[in-house]
Amino acid sequence: MPTKRGQIANELREAILSGEYQPGSTLPPLPVLMERYGTARDTVRDAISALANEGLVTPRRGIGTVVRETMPVELAYSPTAPARTWAQQVSSQNASDIVINAGWDKADADIAGRLGVSSGTRVLHRTRHQSRGSGVAQIHEQWIPGPIAEAIIRDTVDLSDKDAVVPTDLFSLMRISRTNPAETTETIGARMPDPEEREVMGLPSGVPVLVTKRVTRDNDGQAVETSTMVGAADRMTNSFTMALR
Amino acid sequence: MPTKRGQIANELREAILSGEYQPGSTLPPLPVLMERYGTARDTVRDAISALANEGLVTPRRGIGTVVRETMPVELAYSPTAPARTWAQQVSSQNASDIVINAGWDKADADIAGRLGVSSGTRVLHRTRHQSRGSGVAQIHEQWIPGPIAEAIIRDTVDLSDKDAVVPTDLFSLMRISRTNPAETTETIGARMPDPEEREVMGLPSGVPVLVTKRVTRDNDGQAVETSTMVGAADRMTNSFTMALR
DNA sequence: GAGTGGTCTAGACCACCAA
DNA sequence: TGGTGGTCTAGACCACTCT
Numbered sequence: 001m002p003t004k005r006g007q008i009a010n011e012l013r014e015a016i017l018s019g020e021y022q023p024g025s026t027l028p029p030l031p032v033l034m035e036r037y038g039t040a041r042d043t044v045r046d047a048i049s050a051l052a053n054e055g056l057v058t059p060r061r062g063i064g065t066v067v068r069e070t071m072p073v074e075l076a077y078s079p080t081a082p083a084r085t086w087a088q089q090v091s092s093q094n095a096s097d098i099v100i101n102a103g104w105d106k107a108d109a110d111i112a113g114r115l116g117v118s119s120g121t122r123v124l125h126r127t128r129h130q131s132r133g134s135g136v137a138q139i140h141e142q143w144i145p146g147p148i149a150e151a152i153i154r155d156t157v158d159l160s161d162k163d164a165v166v167p168t169d170l171f172s173l174m175r176i177s178r179t180n181p182a183e184t185t186e187t188i189g190a191r192m193p194d195p196e197e198r199e200v201m202g203l204p205s206g207v208p209v210l211v212t213k214r215v216t217r218d219n220d221g222q223a224v225e226t227s228t229m230v231g232a233a234d235r236m237t238n239s240f241t242m243a244l245r
Numbered sequence: 246m247p248t249k250r251g252q253i254a255n256e257l258r259e260a261i262l263s264g265e266y267q268p269g270s271t272l273p274p275l276p277v278l279m280e281r282y283g284t285a286r287d288t289v290r291d292a293i294s295a296l297a298n299e300g301l302v303t304p305r306r307g308i309g310t311v312v313r314e315t316m317p318v319e320l321a322y323s324p325t326a327p328a329r330t331w332a333q334q335v336s337s338q339n340a341s342d343i344v345i346n347a348g349w350d351k352a353d354a355d356i357a358g359r360l361g362v363s364s365g366t367r368v369l370h371r372t373r374h375q376s377r378g379s380g381v382a383q384i385h386e387q388w389i390p391g392p393i394a395e396a397i398i399r400d401t402v403d404l405s406d407k408d409a410v411v412p413t414d415l416f417s418l419m420r421i422s423r424t425n426p427a428e429t430t431e432t433i434g435a436r437m438p439d440p441e442e443r444e445v446m447g448l449p450s451g452v453p454v455l456v457t458k459r460v461t462r463d464n465d466g467q468a469v470e471t472s473t474m475v476g477a478a479d480r481m482t483n484s485f486t487m488a489l490r
Numbered sequence: 491g492a493g494t495g496g497t498c499t500a501g502a503c504c505a506c507c508a509a
Numbered sequence: 510t511g512g513t514g515g516t517c518t519a520g521a522c523c524a525c526t527c528t
Contacts, residue, residue: 003516010440029494040518042287045495053298053450054437061495062526171489185486190435190453190478192299195255205298208435208453208478216489233453237434240485244416244426244461248497274513285499290514306514307507 008037008047016056016067026064027057055206055234068204095132102126102162104146111143114215114226124149124160129200136201138231142170148224151177171216174224181224184216188238197230207234253282253292261301261312271309272302300451300479313449340377347371347407349391356388359460359471369394369405374445381446383476387415393469396422416461419469426469429461433483442475452479 002010015021028036033044048065051057059065105125112119123143130138144152149159155177158164166173171181193201193209203209212229231238247255260266273281278289293310296302304310350370357364368388375383389397394404400422403409411418416426438446438454448454457474476483 005516013440026494031493041520043517046516048495054439059495060526061524062493064494181489183486183488185484187482187484188433188455189482190455192451192453194299195258206437208437210433210435233435237432239430239432240487241428241430242485242487243428250497271513276512286501288498291497293514304514305507306505307512309513 004037004039005043005046005050008033008039008044009050012047013051013054013056016051021067023067023069026066029064052204053206055204058204095130097128097130099162099164100127100129102160102164104160105143107143111226114213115143115145115223117145122146126159126162132235135232135235137235138229139197139200140227140229142225142227144170144225145223148174148177148179151179170225179224180218181216182219184214186212186214186238186240188212190233193230201232203232203234207232209233210236210238212238249282249284249288250291250295253278253284253289254295257292258296258299258301261296266312268312268314271311274309297449298451300449303449340375342373342375344407344409345372345374347405347409349405350388352388356471359458360388360390360468362390367391371404371407377480380477380480382480383474384442384445385472385474387470387472389415389470390468393419393422393424396424415470424469425463426461427464429459431457431459431483431485433457435478438475446477448477448479452477454478455481455483457483 012021012027021027027033027048030041030044033039034041037044048057048059052059055068057065057067103125105123107115107117107119107121107123109119111123112121115121115123117123123146126142126144128140128142129136130140144159152170152173153159156173157166159166159173174181189211190208191211193203193207197203197209201209210229210231210233212227212231214225214227214229215223216225218224257266257272266272272278272293275286275289279286282289293302293304297304300313302310302312348370350368352360352362352364352366352368354364356368357366360366360368362368368391371387371389373385373387374381375385389404397415397418398404401418402411404411404415404418419426434456435453436456438448438452442448442454446454455474455476455478457472457476459470459472459474460468461470463469
């Protein structure tokens with residue numbers, strides 16, 4: 001015997017998916033649904049809350065329960081051939097890639113493990129907010145081993161200055177300073193955002209984040225860079241193309 | 246001014262993340278939390294419900310509110326060099342890859358677009374449940390253009406029979422029947438599961454699914470296969486390694 | 491001002507689990 | 510059997526948006 005909230009949620013979900021309620025339009029107001037199903041207010045709200053957590057609707061005070069737009073599937077990252085920056089990839093739209101923070105840091109256990117150095121080793125830590133359109137779509141944190149970062153700063157740009165103008169992508173800068181990124185491994189997972197991530201990216205409920213952990217190595221297998229990227233799953237996808245055999 | 250439920254959620258979240266409540270243990274029972282915060286039962290439940298939707302806890306009737314185990318980060322898919330089957334990849338554990346359904350179908354608009362054929366074209370449609378340990382970790386749906394599938398069936402195994410024993414991976418079978426998969430593109434996103442997916446994979450609330458859409462092409466750029474894979478994000482990650490430059 | 495959803499209460503009964 | 514969380518009610522008041 002299903003619960004009332006479950007039945008209400010099922011009927012509304014089916015109506016949404018069948019197109020009876022169009023994206024951008026609103027569901028009937030709570031009082032109407034209470035009347036229709038003969039239930040208390042909280043029961044209807046629980047049903048709608050479930051739909052919100054599935055990413056189907058967004059309730060808005062004073063407006064109504066808005067049916068969410070279908071996910072705007074966008075290509076976002078595709079590392080074949082030369083590395084491209086965020087702005088280059090989403091070039092057609094008004095995209096931005098802002099350095100929020102840059103400076104020297106001590107590697108914690110996770111980062112040290114990825115870079116193959118000991119915990120507490122000096123690393124350059126950069127945090128960027130990558131946006132397209134209005135909101136932040138991805139938070140990019142990057143760590144570079146101290147010696148490699150110092151060589152880049154000596155030969156090219158001061159990456160430890162968050163306001164420094166970086167004329168091209170990091171891998172190009174590395175090559176100028178005699179570091180040769182040769183291979184990159186990305187591991188992609190997903191989870192629900194924490195409150196801070198929801199705040200920064202303006203995520204509605206029911207939207208997970210894609211978490212990408214990357215390690216880039218040179219020809220000797222030495223790690224030259226590692227990144228953690230947290231992206232809003234309603235605004236981006238990751239795409240990879242590779243040869244078989 | 247934060248809400249009561251928000252404050253309660255914040256305090257409990259912090260306590261969990263700081264290790265005050267260990268994974269596998271339970272939070273204080275509702276009556277205790279009601280007393281501690283001086284609130285009604287539903288207010289505490291709303292707070293806990295939020296934590297559940299973040300993937301931090303799983304309330305269990307008769308047991309308590311269990312702190313979830315930290316995500317068992319596992320490598321799951323890494324297409325470099327020869328294609329490997331699910332079972333080969335997760336070989337060390339008790340993994341399985343069961344064909345739930347196989348048969349001829351008409352391509353809908355999405356699939357037709359991916360395969361570069363017209364809507365309604367005859368395609369072979371296979372659905373698999375890929376598991377490791379107890380639960381289903383990934384649902385794999387695959388579509389193969391009619392002529393290619395027929396060639397495979399003629400030369401090797403009857404893929405339209407869901408109980409047929411497939412001795413090796415699909416790409417090897419293709420090569421035997423003069424189809425040459427050369428390049429594959431995977432696009433990865435994430436969303437919350439629908440009720441059916443939650444049912445099949447036994448997903449607790451707060452766990453998103455990784456959605457991978459793949460198109461494999463031959464040397465002429467002709468699509469020879471397309472797949473949609475829906476995987477439980479608390480049980481798997483996708484990993485890619487590729488050369489730079 | 492009228493209508494929307496958001497929060498909170500106090501109390502009831504149900505379903506599940508362990509001892 | 511006693512304790513756990515799950516569902517539901519009826520009513521109250523608040524915060525926001527539109528006209």
